[in-house]
Amino acid sequence: LPELRQVLLSGTKVPDALFELLEGRGIWVGQLFGMGEGLLCLSRPGDPREARLRTVGTALSNLDEIRLLEPGTEREVPDGEIGELACRGPYTIRGYYAAPEHNARAFTSDGLYRTGDLAAWGSYDGERHLLIEGRIKDLINRGGEKVNAEEVELLLLGHPAITEAAVVAMPDPRLGERACAYLVATEVLTVPDLQGYLDGLGVAKFKWPERVEMVQILPRTNVGKIDKKALRTRAAQSATPLTG
Secondary structure (H helix, E strand, O other): OOOOOEEEEOOOOOOHHHHHHHHOOOOEEEEEEEEOOEEEEEOOOOOOHHHHHHOOOEEOOOOOEEEEEOOOOOOEOOOOOOEEEEEEOOOOOOOOOOOHHHHHHHEOOOOOEEEEEEEEEEEEOOEEEEEEEEEHHHEEEEOOEEEEHHHHHHHHOOOOOEEEEEEEEEEEOOOEEEEEEEEEEOOOOOHHHHHHHHHHOOOOHHHOOOEEEEOOOOOEOOOOOEOHHHHHHHHHHHOOOOOO
8 A cells, every 4th residue: 555654553452563663664553442332542643653553542532531440449549550441421321221230330529430450651742642551351360460471471472472362361271361372383382491582582471471372363353343241251161279
């Protein structure tokens, strides 16, 4: 596409290699984040490169209100810390039809929609930009230590043999949950292979996957995202107690 000049990437965190590949072809690259229930954020012309690489930019409307809350509470977290993204605005739903019990969970007491996404604020040239850090459901609780699956996935995608990666929780009778990695790769990789690679990057041991499954393709939802729900079900069905 020789006339392509600008691209907005969406759906998952953008790997540095993809961003740099497009930039190397003279294409302006930004990011976009949105949901059917409302909120839309995007990079704008003039945003600093680092903001376009690391964040989904700023809200579409200056009437959008965004708060980042400590999960399970209505307390805001400080800038730089990760919290649940809650929002309201002119195009965000006010409630689900005839679903009062669900609405009590899905909205704050003053009417902000709880998205289930984890996010943080970053400052670039004095302006706040939104960093999406995964889903609350993608947090793996390993004996009280919280592992952000998306963080581990991005690290794994830096491995030269790995083309796609999905990390999900699998049940464990002692620790509650452990991490299971589903990989599409050009060679068969084992748990020690992954752990050695992550150790070389200085990644904390509690974040290392403790089960690896090689697959030819990852399941997708009807909008093309990796189907984490299907993978969590699969991991739960195949899980066996581990030690250590």
